[in-house]
Amino acid sequence: MLVTIAGICRRGVSRVDGAGDSDAGRIAAGTDAGRIAAGTDAGRVAMDAEQVAAVASFYRRSSLVVNAVADDLAARDFGRWARSDLVDPSAEPDPVLSSLASAYAEMSATLSRRLREQSRAAAALADRLRLSAETVSAGDADAAAGVAGETR
């Protein structure tokens, strides 16, 4: 990313909107050559860093919520309905009901694990998005410094 922007700068920046420091945090750069070659916006690089950061924040929040749900499910004692001994200690648990209940509890545990994995995936996605936004911003700042150095 850093290279890209730097390379673009060196080869000739055709358009730079609000480089890094602008309020919008929007970075856009492209090469005429790239556009011509691709016939479209193939060489266009544009990022609303705040927008991407907001998306990353959403996934971070989502990860926390889903993880909390997974924790709740994991902490819950599913399948108590077969444990007649909880109501009447002298009662013998029904073997059929007990086996059904343990299978049900296992199903709930599986669900909890799935949610936990989803939470982890959301957290990882949030980190990647945030890192990307930060990397692009940093690259743009570096490119700006590089351009200044060349000018100097």
Next chain:
Amino acid sequence: MRRGVDSLSTLRQDAHAGVAELIEFLGAGRLMGLAGPEGATIRTGLQMVDAFDIAALSADARALVAAHRAVSDQLHHLPEQRVRLDDGWHSAAATRAVDAVIGHQRRAESDLYVLHTLTDATAAAASGIDRLMRSFYLAVARLGTPIAAETPPAELPEAVLGGRVPLGVVAEDLRSRVELFTSCVDATVRGITGILEILNRSLDGIDAEPYPGGEGVTGSTESAGSTEHSVPRSVPVGPADLAAVDSVVGETASAVAVPVPGEEPVPGREEPVPGGGEPGRGEDVPFQLGGAVGTHGDDAVTAPDTGVPQDVPAHPESGGADPGSGALESGGPDRERPDPERAESGWPDPERPDPERPDPEISGPDGPQPVSSSATDPSPEPERSAGDLALAGDQ
């Protein structure tokens, strides 16, 4: 279930009273030489139904409903994130990022569907079993009504001896009551077991399907942890260290051509790459480099393809994340499809067997159950279709 536990406990008390009277009748019948089951046998049958704690199953259903609500609230905002990302980021890396977001969305939808299915299955099972038990208790409570000619059990022998009530009528009455009780217990226990077995069938379906991004997710989790540490470093270090554009170019180029861990130039820079950047950075770096360093647009297009695979094997973590998004696209849909089919085909089953197994009386109350379950079936479709529509709209 919705009538409350109190009314069910009242019904249970009435049923216990009815059974007590039945046992009394049977004792009177034995005095007159009529054979019948022992009181303990009758009580055991009643306890078989009592043993099931319907309140606990209803509580499980409520917990799942709450969990489903919380997760679905999040999921409903996922398509929106893709739109925001689409609007706010344009580049080859953005395309990869959107792919990853879509992959995550599919996976999350798949999880939500599982949660939805389990929630509905549990709620329907609780509702059906609740009705079964109510029907059973109502029927059993009736067993205590006075015998023919409104003769209470205590006066029964005397009435028979006095000729007011024929012995044959008493024998037939007792036989039919015992038969009714036995068949009620049988049908109710079989109905409860059948409904729970259907729950377990959906469990088997869920267990059989491996989580698409399971391995990748685990890896990405570790990476996520390291990312958190690496991100702050990269931010300050990146701009500071990269004073010269040329050096930056060289470093990044090496990152693309060689596995990221091979980066020697800037230690501070290297951290973030393996850490959290894996996919995110992997997406960014190769694409940007390909486009920028490749000089030509064509090169830029091909560069990402070569750059990405190099990065992927380089990082075990990135491999975990990439598979997640990549595998999701292929595995996600495959997973989703079977789930619904299985669940939809599995759900009707619960209701079908119910009416068949229980007695006519008991199957009556079950009737509504199909309605609730059939009402649950369509719900997952709207959710998915809403997501699909959102995605289609974006495109």
